[in-house]
Amino acid sequence: MTASLPAGLRERVMAATHQVRQAGQSVPEVSEDSPAEAFGHAADAFYQTLCSLTGDDWGLPVLRDLDVQGLVGHLIGVEDDVQRALAGDPGVASTDHVQSTQPAALRQAGRPTAGTREDWRRAADRTLAAVTGGDLDAVVALHGFPLRVRDLLVARTFELWTHENDIRTAAGLSLAAPAPSTLQPMTRLATALLPFGAVFTDLHEPVSVHLVLTGPGGGTWDVAVGDPSPEPAALGIVTDVVGFCRLFSNRIAPADLDVFVTGDPRLARSVLTAATALALD
Template identity: 35%
Template sequence: MTDTASHQTIVPLIGAWALNACSAEEEALVEAHLDTCAACAREARLLRETAADLAGPPLRRPAGALTRLLTAAHGRRPPAAVTPTYAAPYAAQVAALDLLLSDLGAGDWERIAAEEMSVRDLVAHLAATDGLVAAALGVPVQPPSAPGEKPADRTAAVLRLERGRPAEQTRRAWRDQADAVCRSLVRHPSTATVYLGLSLALADALAARAFETWIHGEDIAGALGRAYVLPLPEHLRPMADLAARVLPAVMSRRVAAPHDRFVRLRLTGDGGGTWTVPLDPAATAGATVRPAAEITLGVVEFCRLAAARCDPELVGAEVRGDTALAREFLAAAPAMAPVP
């Protein structure tokens, strides 16, 4: 299986494809997959037929309609907060998730979305970990956060607070806090340190928050039976880069010795890149390092693997060199999910 054929990559695009709303690249990916997957082809055909039935005769767009539509959209939900460039992926993912949450019914909030947590619990969990960043930046948080507080303890405290409130209030508190974080960043150097279970530079902490917000956004969308938009390529890149830099600490604990080896990780697709990953966190990969194994897979699939959202045995990876090491490496990657 290749990344092009990955259900996790293609399924969110099928609805847009049926409405002729995909980019040329996305359309090519979907159609290549439909040629080889009967289940997705059947769903795509039904969606396109339904879209055609609902379309009706073409209408002339009234004068000023686009302006009124954009004004109404901004009135319905706030756009992404203005923030430094390094935090743009986080601001964008907050805005995307907030849009998804904007019209949920009471029953939707209680659907189980991930790790036995409901949709509301996941939003509270995001607010809890975001709150550690907020507190480090001097932004007031509720309940107050103690220095060095662990993410799990913070989540427990916020869940106790939010489960006594209406779900919509939980959503507003999460969004308001996220926007306050974004606004406060202009006063802080990107190298400031934030503790999220481990110490991270502020820019890395915001990449980690963008990553988790995206993944839990997909969890919530899946629980609701809705599509979720992938991050922009320029937003995917810092998420993938952070995961690649965390990998050595994970591999040193989970991959068998010797640890004086390297794995070259090639992530394809917009936002991807190439990293030479040491199995020893103390090692550095020089320009002349020869990797023991090379792994190539799509950047989106790698990010979902790092988030423990896909089976390492089923990812569409191409492997060269030490196959056993490469498979061990892929099997260990989901251990990054709790970090942070």
């Protein structure tokens, strides 16, 4: 049996629901890692994956011209550059992410793999030590991006998780997903950077994106992308939180992401492409 609703009931019910829970809040609530915790958890997970590799796995081709050992060397180089940036060294402000770290990657060839693994672990620990007690809102410049330290740590969380999965894929292991508590700062950063991704991909059309990331660690965001406008096009995008993070890391193409869209599908593709634009290899 259905019945016509009395006038005003919809408004009354919507007002009552918003009194008990704000829009955007995911349920069940999960605690959110601090930026340093997120980076620490990603580093631990990366190290565990390295420890699970066989000797042969270290020689598998994984990314660009790098094998697994070379990729870990690249990350040793990244940690060195991060520490220089944190120390205020302008020499790493605008260097290229790959070129700057290629010498560290190439240095690993022929070394015992345990030496590479432990060198990386110590480098990651030095990064953590360098930010402990420091000003997380200080802005540092690294590889062409000025970022607050808190955002840099979360960006590095993305990088470690992404390369962990690069290695796991090369070694035939299942993909790893961050804990919901770690996903929260990752999604917060990814959604905050979406308008900048739109700038990089020349998406000027004003769009109000209602972005819903489902699953533990997800949430709902309303993000304005494109040129400012009083009447932006309304677009709704619903997708899985881990899938969106893989998209942001440029490890899945927009066309391969399982999404539910309300609004213009062409605009949705443009916005999803913008999400991939800030990923670094």
